[in-house]
Amino acid sequence: MKIQKFKKRIGLIGFGCVGQGLYDVVEANRHLGWEIGSICVKDKEKPRSLPASAFTYDVQEVLQDSSIDIIAELISEPKEALAILRQALQQGKTVVSANKKVIAENLPELIQLQQRHGGVLLYEASVCGSIPVLRTLEAYYGSEPLVEVRGILNGSSNYILSKLHAEHGSFQSALAQAQELGFAEADPSLDVEGTDALHKLCILAAHAYGLLVHPDDVLHFGIQHITSEAVELADALGCRIKLVGSLKAARDGQVALQVLPTLIPETDTLFDVEAEFNGLEIEGQFAGKQFLKGRGAGSHPTGSAVWADISAVVRGYRYTYPKLCTSQARATSGDEQTTILLQGEPDRIAEILQLLQPAIRHQASDHSQVILSLTPHELKVHQTYLKKQGIFVAAIPAKVALDIVPEVLNSKEAIPVGSL
Numbered sequence: 001m002k003i004q005k006f007k008k009r010i011g012l013i014g015f016g017c018v019g020q021g022l023y024d025v026v027e028a029n030r031h032l033g034w035e036i037g038s039i040c041v042k043d044k045e046k047p048r049s050l051p052a053s054a055f056t057y058d059v060q061e062v063l064q065d066s067s068i069d070i071i072a073e074l075i076s077e078p079k080e081a082l083a084i085l086r087q088a089l090q091q092g093k094t095v096v097s098a099n100k101k102v103i104a105e106n107l108p109e110l111i112q113l114q115q116r117h118g119g120v121l122l123y124e125a126s127v128c129g130s131i132p133v134l135r136t137l138e139a140y141y142g143s144e145p146l147v148e149v150r151g152i153l154n155g156s157s158n159y160i161l162s163k164l165h166a167e168h169g170s171f172q173s174a175l176a177q178a179q180e181l182g183f184a185e186a187d188p189s190l191d192v193e194g195t196d197a198l199h200k201l202c203i204l205a206a207h208a209y210g211l212l213v214h215p216d217d218v219l220h221f222g223i224q225h226i227t228s229e230a231v232e233l234a235d236a237l238g239c240r241i242k243l244v245g246s247l248k249a250a251r252d253g254q255v256a257l258q259v260l261p262t263l264i265p266e267t268d269t270l271f272d273v274e275a276e277f278n279g280l281e282i283e284g285q286f287a288g289k290q291f292l293k294g295r296g297a298g299s300h301p302t303g304s305a306v307w308a309d310i311s312a313v314v315r316g317y318r319y320t321y322p323k324l325c326t327s328q329a330r331a332t333s334g335d336e337q338t339t340i341l342l343q344g345e346p347d348r349i350a351e352i353l354q355l356l357q358p359a360i361r362h363q364a365s366d367h368s369q370v371i372l373s374l375t376p377h378e379l380k381v382h383q384t385y386l387k388k389q390g391i392f393v394a395a396i397p398a399k400v401a402l403d404i405v406p407e408v409l410n411s412k413e414a415i416p417v418g419s420l
């Protein structure tokens, strides 16, 4: 077969962790014909790994340069990122992006702009870093109904949780390390409050189920209020706490979505997904379960995913959103009774129990932890209040033997309040 030679130019907007990662990958593959045409950044004073002449500070110099074939939008500021994507797509250009917040919050508009003006937007790097999940869902599962898609979608929070379980150190120092290593968002509250995982879940929902859902409408809790007692309880149960995002087919074409810290037992495939790695289990109605695992954050792994999009789009690849065209999926929080751990200041817990009036399974003697039964819908109704009160919320899956829970809590002088 004859090797096709071409020369193509990338306009790079953003030269931070991911932008530098993409630059390195492109440089390592120069023989394939790609080059970085221009690079736009914001801060004129920042020390750079390239000479000052390589940079522009005016985004229009990239957006309006007709010699640029593909724009890579890799900036940290959502408002500016959305303006870049809008302008590029309105001009019918080809853009790749890693910006999950912007994509999750604006997907219907971004799809419409592609349809109207003929441009293309790919964003594999926005979900699970280096794991090729969106193309897998589109190309392999485009016509198969999915039972469930669940996984660890945020590298920083997984890094922090891994550290807390392994070293029992401080939350803040684990977060500082995740920031140092380039895993965390410019605003790390997106990582620890579960919002980044939520954005990725909403993008997955479009590709896995044909469901367009706004992140504001989805149940989600993060790990910002985790305590050493919660980590110890999970350890005692032979579990690790993981931040799990899940999409599950429910009745009448509904899809249940949630992001919740969850006690994961050793038998679960997610148990061994550690540090900045992400893991995703996809269960097809006919294919059964598949498991994908890889680096979910970091400069080169994410740069490599952006590079994969660039290489694909030049060969004519674009998302076809097969399930958006064929499904009428609707979002729900879910109404299955779920065992939930709540942990926080005893006074706050007492107030919450009065408000929720749940069926309580067990309560620790110091009243700081309680295990109860709630539906995800009930949790969603009270999520703003629970977060405000500084409560750590975690799901305890049915798989975790419920008879172990009282044993462990009893060894801490728990009061079994009632049983269901």
Ligand SMILES: NC(=O)C1=CN([C@@H]2O[C@H](COP(=O)(O)OP(=O)(O)OC[C@H]3O[C@@H](n4cnc5c(N)ncnc54)[C@H](OP(=O)(O)O)[C@@H]3O)[C@@H](O)[C@H]2O)C=CC1
Binding pocket: 013, 014, 015, 016, 017, 018, 019, 040, 041, 042, 043, 044, 046, 059, 074, 075, 076, 077, 080, 098, 099, 100, 101, 125, 126, 129, 182, 183, 184, 185, 186, 296, 297, 298, 299, 302
């Ligand atoms: N870090 C990771 O592992 C991953 C990140 N992502 C996503 O990739 C994107 C980039 O993240 P990351 O590289 O970590 O972020 P960084 O904070 O490391 O870098 C952001 C870059 O954007 C530039 N920038 C910000 N605002 C503007 C603007 N208005 N005009 C031009 N340039 C601007 C910054 O310029 P300057 O250098 O002058 O400050 C910087 O170069 C984000 O959307 C993030 O969510 C996705 C997957 C993984």
Ligand SMILES: N[C@@H](CC=O)C(=O)O
Binding pocket: 126, 128, 129, 153, 154, 155, 156, 157, 183, 184, 185, 191, 196, 296, 297, 298
């Ligand atoms: N901050 C994100 C980066 C990748 O998406 C994460 O930690 O997963």
